Amino acid sequence: MNTVTQPLPDIIADGAAEAAVDAPRRARSVHDVAQVVHALVQGFASTAALRDLQGGSPKAQRDELRRSGLLALTIPSELGGLGAAWQPTLGVVRQMARVDSSVAHLFAFHHLMLATLRLFGRPEQWRPWHEHTARLDWFWGNALNPLDRRTVCRRLGGHFEFSGKKSFCSGATDSEMLIASAFAEDDDRLVVAALPSARSGITVLQDWDNIGQRQTDSGSVNFERVRIDEDEILRDPGPLTTPLACMRPLIAQLILVNIYIGIAEGAFEDAKHYTLRQAHPWQPGDGIEPDPYVLASFGEFFVGLEGVRVLGDRAGRMLDEALALGSALGTRDRGEVANAIAVAKVASTRTGLDICNRLFEVTGARSTHAGLGLDRHWRNLRTHTLHDPVQRKLKELGDWVLGERYPTPSFYS
């Protein structure tokens, strides 16, 4: 992962970029990213509450992402991409999650798939896939869920076949490419492959209907004797082999962290906006003494947000530094990043749920009107924070404290 990456211009950080009249529709370099993201996010925001009610696939938003050029954000520039590092990419994810955590998830997991190709496969595999993705605006979907052992991989002479079902396949719908996993019939090892979503035998089911993250297309995929060629299998170095390959689940975890932070920020902004515009005609100097408990609650929300923001940012910087070590990355380097991400994950889970739950105590009874959709922040965060148990992270951190043992790499640690 030692391809040159560069930070995005600072303007990303504060998200305050004004969308100029002549804002680019498509990012052709990192310098365009802030404006393109700003315009995209405004569009997502205008329909997010409605689309949360509808569920289903956010087809229009996915196509806007394709047109935006941002699907190439983490692709090296020599392969036609924008060459962004993870910390600025996660900044974009966070910005999207403020208004639409489903689309943010699809966007982030697309880039996780691109990283998976690099971390599990050979350069002659991932480089063409990255190049095609940048040129053709491919959207990658995830059919990797290693906890679902129903999909089997059988060797048939020079090729393989995947058969069986796979659940929690975020972004498989409307994708051009998939990363899928299966367990080998003979030795039960996990086989991970990249393949076109349109290949014969693949059926993407529209069976995702959950209380939150409703537009993440996280339903099931059915494989019926789907042919996989040898060079589509990511076996060198393969999944969770070297410390570098073991960075993949850390990227996934840090994506979750940034989506949690983004949801919490969105809830906070909505609460603030509602309080200022609808609950009270609050103006500096308007003579209305604000409720001291409302002030203190906003103070608490702010303290919580600032804490998780700095923890999330620190973990992002550490991730980029670790990836920059490439194959020199050691177990200890990986372990330090894992701890930093685990800390950020626990903190953002708790702080986020607190804000999403308590925001109504500052906005009051009328803010429960369904049209405002203020409950979707809690539903989205509550759903997404169950990805893997937060108690497991606490236990792992306790193991670190008492035994100086880093978390054992797995698809969740």
Add this chain to the structure above:
Amino acid sequence: MNTVTQPLPDIIADGAAEAAVDAPRRARSVHDVAQVVHALVQGFASTAALRDLQGGSPKAQRDELRRSGLLALTIPSELGGLGAAWQPTLGVVRQMARVDSSVAHLFAFHHLMLATLRLFGRPEQWRPWHEHTARLDWFWGNALNPLDRRTVCRRLGGHFEFSGKKSFCSGATDSEMLIASAFAEDDDRLVVAALPSARSGITVLQDWDNIGQRQTDSGSVNFERVRIDEDEILRDPGPLTTPLACMRPLIAQLILVNIYIGIAEGAFEDAKHYTLRQAHPWQPGDGIEPDPYVLASFGEFFVGLEGVRVLGDRAGRMLDEALALGSALGTRDRGEVANAIAVAKVASTRTGLDICNRLFEVTGARSTHAGLGLDRHWRNLRTHTLHDPVQRKLKELGDWVLGERYPTPSFYS
């Protein structure tokens, strides 16, 4: 309020009554109540998650309540009712709220309206209304919201006219009778009246669409020069006059408390059921060691529930004892009940929200499937606990601790 009341048979308390084959469809005495409630609640439960999605008025459930005879639960037996005191009535409310907190609210507020007639009006007013209610299975709705000052009462010779709009009118839809309030045009005093819902000039709007308590019919009512006769006005003793009349808001608050407890109990039962049946094949002695964090979480939920149950029950007993004093009830008696209810309200708000939010941490990611509807507990409780700010109750209790000042009676204290 010194009419003889009697406790319901103990069987109500544990809610474990088996619905016998020949269970009565209609309660004709307090001895029937347990079985009738049990059958009703089973019916409500089977459609509650679906009706939560649909919203609108639970017409079928309202009609079942009419046929059940339970709309006469708190009506004195000499007027054709079942003569139940409040504590057992609140037990029924809590049982209903476990499976359907919207219907529980409609049922409870119907009885609050009956109590309002007794506490604000003269015997020659409330006794016939109670008698008709018992005989004709009238359902009473609420258009009293005193915070909404848009409805005006104008005197026109020997009668009055109400004109204007009123929000948060729980149960007005599909009601036979309403209790409504307006502010007098001349002296701005609050006028409270009882009148048929079908009277000319009344329009009940279907404008309730909120994130929780979706079937409480809590929309707006429009009054267009609605005629009110002198004997329909509850002015002797009138609203919030004597300590006894000031018990009305306490009944309302304790209804809320029992709905909160019921919602929390329902969430707890659902979490337990899901964990035992779907998450794990949990059987004593099955050799699967349960997750220690899941066990401790259930332990915490149980500690919380037991605490709010005993606080709620204590407040219910104190309420009945205070009401039994009738006009001898003093400010201090009223204040003690107010404190007990405020304590139960704060505790049930916090414990309930904690359980409804954290239940997912024991049930896991798959329990976010929309078909299970496990989020409705949080949405219902979150919505209902905003009725009036819990921080206000804490402040009132602090005033009590430091100044031995009882809460100043209002429609919320």
Add this chain to the structure above:
Amino acid sequence: MNTVTQPLPDIIADGAAEAAVDAPRRARSVHDVAQVVHALVQGFASTAALRDLQGGSPKAQRDELRRSGLLALTIPSELGGLGAAWQPTLGVVRQMARVDSSVAHLFAFHHLMLATLRLFGRPEQWRPWHEHTARLDWFWGNALNPLDRRTVCRRLGGHFEFSGKKSFCSGATDSEMLIASAFAEDDDRLVVAALPSARSGITVLQDWDNIGQRQTDSGSVNFERVRIDEDEILRDPGPLTTPLACMRPLIAQLILVNIYIGIAEGAFEDAKHYTLRQAHPWQPGDGIEPDPYVLASFGEFFVGLEGVRVLGDRAGRMLDEALALGSALGTRDRGEVANAIAVAKVASTRTGLDICNRLFEVTGARSTHAGLGLDRHWRNLRTHTLHDPVQRKLKELGDWVLGERYPTPSFYS
């Protein structure tokens, strides 16, 4: 345990008894208890902060307890005692703990020793010991700690010898009688015996110097070939044999609960007193608007206290009802009491620590003056709540919720 017991007069409950000029020095019937306790508690209060600094044995207070007649509080009246049940006795413990949780512990554990005689021994054993205790004002100490396995019991013909050390022996200092345990040399069974503290070979060490509960005399006892006669051994029914015998640890746990509640009440009262008298010249109507955050904190403390009080009282009533069943007591009866006590223990631990920790936030910086000794509440509670891990109780309650398994009886459950 079916000897007739009677509740104490109500006056105990509110602790507001005024010490009349001619208040009895010694309780000769339950009717005297309130006044005697009131006078004792006032005396303890006046020196509690100082004695906390000094540590050591509260010899003067132990002698006052002897003279008060209260060491016979739970002894049946036909044996010369006051015949009080446990719930009112625990009320006395709670009152004492408000001002001096060390002396409260010594007093309560004395009565636990008396109950131990009844629950583990034969009537012809415990009745004379109770009678002597009532007549001679014996104080019983505890050398039972079954987790300390260093003391061995060897059979020597017709008698036995205890040899070894025993830690955490509350109240052994300055006691007339001890209950001690040892592990049998041959079959490793726990042997429990009652014996005079002055018996040859017993050395009570003054080695208790802890951060809290500093005057509980909870140091070590050394046994050097201490002779124990056959009829001093409590083996019929013996420790933790029948469900009734298994009530002993529940009494111990409920004593802890009431001490925790008493400490929390004392901390609350001190905070209130300081706020009213020293922090602010707080008078109703004095025109000083109280700090809204201070009010809300006091409101929260009050909500917490009310919750643990009702849970503690409920458990006390259930304990007395269960003991009244005598040998008819079944496993299920015992289990219900165990659950109620576990719930009260978790709640009082958490609520108490919260109050003792946060009280300073309402009293402010000046209240940290050492002379006020306001930190002793936290030190006492923090020490005492470590008796056995609260997490274990949560796990046991989780087992109950998911598996309907009652806690397995042990000396801690």
Add this chain to the structure above:
Amino acid sequence: MNTVTQPLPDIIADGAAEAAVDAPRRARSVHDVAQVVHALVQGFASTAALRDLQGGSPKAQRDELRRSGLLALTIPSELGGLGAAWQPTLGVVRQMARVDSSVAHLFAFHHLMLATLRLFGRPEQWRPWHEHTARLDWFWGNALNPLDRRTVCRRLGGHFEFSGKKSFCSGATDSEMLIASAFAEDDDRLVVAALPSARSGITVLQDWDNIGQRQTDSGSVNFERVRIDEDEILRDPGPLTTPLACMRPLIAQLILVNIYIGIAEGAFEDAKHYTLRQAHPWQPGDGIEPDPYVLASFGEFFVGLEGVRVLGDRAGRMLDEALALGSALGTRDRGEVANAIAVAKVASTRTGLDICNRLFEVTGARSTHAGLGLDRHWRNLRTHTLHDPVQRKLKELGDWVLGERYPTPSFYS
């Protein structure tokens, strides 16, 4: 404040410097600091628990600080000091606070006094004082407390006289110099002056005896017609005048934050050490399965600590950047630093109290032995976090969120 400062070598940050045999006794440049601090801290640690019991002034430790050269840590190098910026200085404070939060406070407030001279006074005032301090190892004490209005300043021709008492004067005992404040007799303005502690009329009282921070010498100072010369008064720019002068209370607040963090770190380290060495023979691979609740608690402590460390560090960097602006510092610059410090203060208060309170739940009953002194962390933090109410900070942050109003500068904001 635009004198050149430099960061300390990285070695400070991790505190892991080994004290070499030939470690310097006195820091003569920033390169010596890490080793000198390391040796000092080891010495402080060995007697901290005992000195906490004794109270009084830590004379020996103060003299070690004098000899260490660290009293010149923040003094510009051209004036004979070590020229350290605040962020590394606060790192030293945090290291000291891990083992002795009283001495850490004295050391930090000495440097706060030096900063006060620079921020409130003219270069021709503060430069000689700094130079003398560096050369003569002066220790500065604090008699500034502006909330105590008892000290009056009277003008007498060309000089002034201070008369009256001043409380909470940290470090006045055994100091060479004092910064003191008084209210002008004529116009009630706050007058701040620097003067020798030995001047006639000054009596430093030994009346500090509190539950925590027992060796901070924070007692009262009595002024009896103490002569103050014109050039000893810091009136140009004077207290809280320019945005730069208003940085003084922010430095004070950030010192508190770092002491809170240090105390929490010390408590955490003690808990870890005790758990590993005394509670359990914990070794990786020793076959003892650790308690899952203990692991999760340590995980929670670690998450909390990491959060407050990053918030504290961020605030420190912002402080140094702001001070580097010198007189160009604007209200907005100052406000941003104030917010960052307020966030860190709320978070470190809460996280620290949680760790200091709950550490016993992982170490267990035996860890309450007085000789271990594990309660001193809670007593120190509980005392110090009352310096000014944390609720005020929450309210100020709420004002910022809703009204974009920065905290109004005061001696506490």
